[in-house]
Amino acid sequence: MSLLVCAYVFVPETNTTVAINEQPKAPFNNLFGFESWRQTVWDSPILRKHNCTLLNSLSSQDIYAGDAVLLQLQNELEVIKEHIDQITDELNLHKESFAFRIDNAFEAIRIAQKVTNGIVYIG
Secondary structure, three states: OEEEEEEEEEEOOOOEEEEOOOOOOOOOOOEEEEOOHHHHOOOOHHHHHOOOHHHHHHHOOOEEEEHHHHHHHHHHHHHHHHOHHHHHHHHOOOHHHHHHHHHHHHHHHHHHHOOOOEEEEEO
């Protein structure tokens, strides 16, 4: 199975989400990695070292990021981009493939930030 990253609108009145009409445009898509990455990548010591606490939580739960949590997600992804060589070397990941998945998350954030109550789901 794959981890997906998608933008939604949170509807507070019904405590539900609805899909946003805008979907990622090529070259982006909704892929965020393999299910096994919950432990091997997102909860790895190297990401813990870089204080990616929100992404570390993927080891035990899905992420629903809106408002301040969406900004936290964006900040953690920026830290990963800044240290991508070190992270991919330590985790033995293909840099371009990993960077593509990070960029997919940035695209979902961009889409979510364009609408009221936009959130990003990862899971």
